[in-house]
Amino acid sequence: MIKKRSTILIILFIFTTIAYFYNQIGPYDKKSIDEVIVKIPKGSSVYEVADILFENHLIKSKLFFVNLSRITNKDKNIKAGTYKIPQYFSNKEILELLNSGKIYKDFIIVTIPEGFELKQIAQRLEQQGLVDKNKFIDLANDVDNFKREFDFLNEEGITSLEGYLFPDTYYLEKTFSEEAIIRLMLRRFSEVYNKEIRQRQKELGLSLNELITLSSIIEREAKLDNERALISAVFHNRMKIDMPLQSCATVQYVIGERKAILSNSDIQIDSPYNTYKNKGLPPGPIASPGEASIKAALYPADVDYLYFVAKKDGSHSFATNYNDHLKNRRENLGR
Known part of the structure; x- marks a missing residue:
């Protein structure tokens, strides 16, 4: 009885191991229709190739991929180039493609x-x-x-x-x-534009148009990542007290030129996008913001700043009142 049970356990172990092996060398996602473009640099070892494929969600296991390539003698014939690989390809199919040299050029x-x-x-x-x-x-x-x-x-x-x-x-x-x-x-x-962003947007009472509009202004004004939330805070604070945003980027959008310094006539231009003449946000975005600026619009820094002025190195000086802002202008712009 004990011998029979041991035999059954051994058989189950063998079948489980085989099933696990085939699962690991099978497609990353057999139901997916997505194709991933990857570049295999010249001189890459099979280990480096496995790293690239694993990071791009094309294989489940680097170890099993390497071992399979060696068992099938395909580890020495991987050709450098750019490949377009479906996620439903098994390890065997990927190795055949990488050995064929049929690179994706188009x-x-x-x-x-x-x-x-x-x-x-x-x-x-x-x-x-x-x-x-x-x-x-x-x-x-x-x-x-x-x-x-x-x-x-x-x-x-x-x-x-x-x-x-x-x-x-x-x-x-x-x-x-x-x-x-x-x-x-x-x-x-x-x-x-995921669930987290949608939820935070709802908490702030912003429409999607308002969120992306504000994000685009932050994107155009911020040069440094660590200042995005600070610039966002300035605009949020201004909107809370019904103060014009006075963003140079919105005027630059209107005049079609990214001038370093705007003239008085520039900031007097008649347009709903001119945030010197109009309070609140302009009608729509002025550029395509990245994820960092969208996050900054949603999570402004907890500061009381109402002003900022650009410095020569691309960073900004911030102020909570107009007198300090004038001082920052003189120090950074000489006027």
């Missing part, structure tokens, strides 16, 4: 920096031969065309995709249309 890497305006995004994509700038801008101004797929665009006040084309590095196929690229950027925004 894409262009484009980085959209935080703080880029819609027209700047369109310009950069056109320079890469990916879009017609005017067509891209026209499509981005037709919000209704994207509302069915992206429900957040149905919120009140959103009349353009300015601010919602998320800044990031994109791998774009040359065959992508203007609309496909816009959808990709909106999809990236929807990933960032």
